[in-house]
Amino acid sequence: MSSSARSAAGFRRLWSDLQDLGRDPGTGGYRRFAWSAEDAALREWFAGAVAARGLDLVVDRNGNQWAWWGDPDAAAAAGRPGVVVGSHLDSVPDGGAFDGPLGVVSALVAVEMLRESGFTPQRPIGVVNMVDEEGARFGVACAGSRLLTGVLHPDRARGLTDADGLSMATAMRSAGQDPSHLGRDSETLARIGAFVELHIEQGRLLADAEKDTPVAVGSDIWPHGRWRFDVPGEANHAGTTRLEDREDAMLGFAAAVIAARRSAKAHGCVATVGKVAVTPGGVNAIPSAVSGWLDARGADADAVRRVVAEVEEVTGEFGGRLAEESWTPTTAFDPSLVRRLATRLGGVPVIGTGAGHDAGIFANAGLRTAMLFVRNPTGVSHSPAEWATEADCAAGIDALHEVLLDLAGGVA
Ligand code: HGY
Ligand code: MN
Ligand code: MN
Numbered sequence: 001m002s003s004s005a006r007s008a009a010g011f012r013r014l015w016s017d018l019q020d021l022g023r024d025p026g027t028g029g030y031r032r033f034a035w036s037a038e039d040a041a042l043r044e045w046f047a048g049a050v051a052a053r054g055l056d057l058v059v060d061r062n063g064n065q066w067a068w069w070g071d072p073d074a075a076a077a078a079g080r081p082g083v084v085v086g087s088h089l090d091s092v093p094d095g096g097a098f099d100g101p102l103g104v105v106s107a108l109v110a111v112e113m114l115r116e117s118g119f120t121p122q123r124p125i126g127v128v129n130m131v132d133e134e135g136a137r138f139g140v141a142c143a144g145s146r147l148l149t150g151v152l153h154p155d156r157a158r159g160l161t162d163a164d165g166l167s168m169a170t171a172m173r174s175a176g177q178d179p180s181h182l183g184r185d186s187e188t189l190a191r192i193g194a195f196v197e198l199h200i201e202q203g204r205l206l207a208d209a210e211k212d213t214p215v216a217v218g219s220d221i222w223p224h225g226r227w228r229f230d231v232p233g234e235a236n237h238a239g240t241t242r243l244e245d246r247e248d249a250m251l252g253f254a255a256a257v258i259a260a261r262r263s264a265k266a267h268g269c270v271a272t273v274g275k276v277a278v279t280p281g282g283v284n285a286i287p288s289a290v291s292g293w294l295d296a297r298g299a300d301a302d303a304v305r306r307v308v309a310e311v312e313e314v315t316g317e318f319g320g321r322l323a324e325e326s327w328t329p330t331t332a333f334d335p336s337l338v339r340r341l342a343t344r345l346g347g348v349p350v351i352g353t354g355a356g357h358d359a360g361i362f363a364n365a366g367l368r369t370a371m372l373f374v375r376n377p378t379g380v381s382h383s384p385a386e387w388a389t390e391a392d393c394a395a396g397i398d399a400l401h402e403v404l405l406d407l408a409g410g411v412a
Contacts, residue, residue, distance in 0.1 A: 003113070007397035008390055010109035015393075017045055018101055022091070029094025029384035033162075034132035034143065035063075035171035042089040046104065046129045053112050055127065060188045061181040062147040063131040063172065069111060070124030072191035081193030082124035083407040085110065085400055088133035088144075088358065095134070096386025098200040102374060102393060104129055106198045110400040121408040123193060130358045137162045137171075139293070140326050141226065145358035149365035150184030157182055163277075189367070194337060194407050197359035198372040198400050200388050204379030205351045214395035216349040217342045218333055218371030221360040223304055224297035225327035229256055229311065231320035235280060235288035246286055250278070252318025253290035256311050260294055263310040269298030270354065271307055293325070297354050301330055331360040333370045341370055344406045345399050355381070372399055 022030050022038035032038045043065060050057050050067035058066045066072075072082045087103025107127040114121070131144035138160035146152035158169035158179050169179040199218075206213050233249025257273045264271035272295040279289040294311055298304045312322040342350050351373065363369040374396035380386050 003398050003401070004391075004394045006113055007109055007401070008394035010112055011105060011390065011393050011397060014049060014105045014108055017049075018042075018105070019097065021045065024094060027094045027384055030091040030097065031093055032089060032091040032095070033137035034090050035168070035175045035177070036137065039090060040175055043129070046089065049108050050127065053108060053115065055111070059177075060148065060185050061183065062144050062185065063177045064144045064148060064188075065129040065131075066188070066191075067127040068124055069115070069126075070121060072124040072126065073187075075124045076190045076193075080123045082126050082191050083121075083404060084126035084128055084192050084195045085198065085404065086126070086128035086130070087197050087199060088130045090132055090134050090136065092134045092136050092382045094384055095136075096200075096381055096383055098376075098386050098388055099202065099381050100133060100199075102200050102388065102396070103198040106374075106393065106397045106400050109397045110404055113397075113401050114404060119405070119409075121404075123408045124191070125404060125408050126191065133358055135226075135326070138168045139226070141356055142328075142358050142361045143168075145361035146326075147182055148185050148188060149361055151361065151365070154182035189365070192362070192367055194368040194370075195359060195362050196337075196341070196370050196372060196400070196403055196407070197357055198374065198396055199355075199357060200381065200386065201351075201373040201376045201379070202353065202355040202381035204376070206349070206373065206375035207377050207379055209349065213349055214375045214392040215345060215399045216351045216373045217338055217345065218353060218359070218373055219338055219350045220333060220352045221328065221331040221356060222297050222299055222352065222354040223301035223328060223330045224295070224354065224356055225304070225308070226325040227294045227296070227308055227311070227322050228325055229292050229294060229315045229320055229322040231256065231290045231292075231315060231318050233286065233288050233290070236286045238284040238286055241286060249287040249290040249318075252315065252320055253292055255318065256292060256315045256320070259314040260296070260307065260311045263307040264296065264298075267298065267303040267306050268300070269296060269303050269307050271296045271311075294322070299352075328356055328360055329364065331363050333359070333363050334368045337368055337370045340406070341372070341403055344402055348399075372396060372403070
């Protein structure tokens with residue numbers, strides 16, 4: 001059976017396990033939030049898939065699941081830290097099937113193919129399921145990798161709350177993960193000699209490429225961040241309060257959203273306000289407060305900061321305030337690793353992205369990191385419409401297989 005046929009068959013087997021897990025039958029999108037029941041089912045699935053492939057499962061102090069082929073501690077002590085592949089299984093609200101899971105499934109299939117071929121790695125190979133990459137429930141993206149690398153303080157993480165006011169600490173405890181040990185984990189980090197995350201492309205560079213190219217290597221991630229802005233108002237009756245007597249928080253919120261779009265366009269960035277909370281939230285009650293969450297990104301960090309400053313200024317004009325919730329600086333993956341992967345894969349394109357990833361957090365923590373992107377025919381992501389062809393997913397697995405042969409086959 002050809003490599004592509006084997007990777008396609010392996011992909012189909014694992015992919016079918018996940019299709020209905022955490023899927024909303026109404027929208028067709030996925031609601032797989034950190035430390036939820038859906039997340040528990042996904043973690044159990046991962047543990048089963050790992051055991052079936054003879055890998056050793058370790059859960060780190062932040063809840064990230066690591067499946068090892070070989071002894072990562074002995075190898076790290078001998079100066080040969082492991083090669084890790086994988087991604088995340090959680091989603092945004094009504095997210096697509098591929099963002100995250102494609103990287104985890106591809107890693108499991110690539111390792112399965114290596115083991116079946118009788119390959120003996122010279123370095124341990126790890127497959128990881130990173131917890132809470134999307135930050136959909138508690139608001140901080142890449143929470144698992146930010147905690148692991150020490151850029152998210154454990155006390156802040158434990159206190160983050162979801163829409164129901166439940167803290168991350170409580171949610172973790174309910175899921176059987178002790179939150180008291182959250183924090184930087186040097187032992188886990190020491191096991192990682194290189195991390196290569198495969199991900200569906202969240203854009204159309206490959207789809208629009210002249211040459212038929214299912215796979216690319218990632219070079220960098222745009223600077224991006226999340227800011228919460230709160231606009232105050234005065235609750236009052238929608239029907240009996242004269243317009244001139246109103247303090248309507250929604251007007252300030254709307255002005256901030258318009259300012260975000262206008263400023264992003266002016267500064268060559270992108271800005272999104274996809275989440276809003278209105279108090280009290282009654283159709284016939286003038287809002288006493290409106291909270292919004294701004295996602296701003298761009299190739300130039302100063303330009304992104306200018307967009308945020310303009311939104312903060314407008315929010316201030318309505319008596320509101322804005323606060324940063326997370327920031328990821330311009331992130332360059334390891335140039336020598338990027339070149340090595342692109343060459344090994346026959347000169348595939350090297351492309352940047354505006355999407356954040358755990359690989360970016362690891363790169364900024366000084367780990368040797370790169371990404372592989374699999375063609376997305378529509379470029380659509382964070383939507384039930386996200387998809388990739390089976391042939392391209394198989395090509396991604398073959399590429400990851402090749403990368404592991406290279407990085408774990410000898411001196412990585
Ligand atoms: O938001 C992002 O860029 C990523 O999908 N977490
Ligand atoms: Mn995503
Ligand atoms: Mn992702």
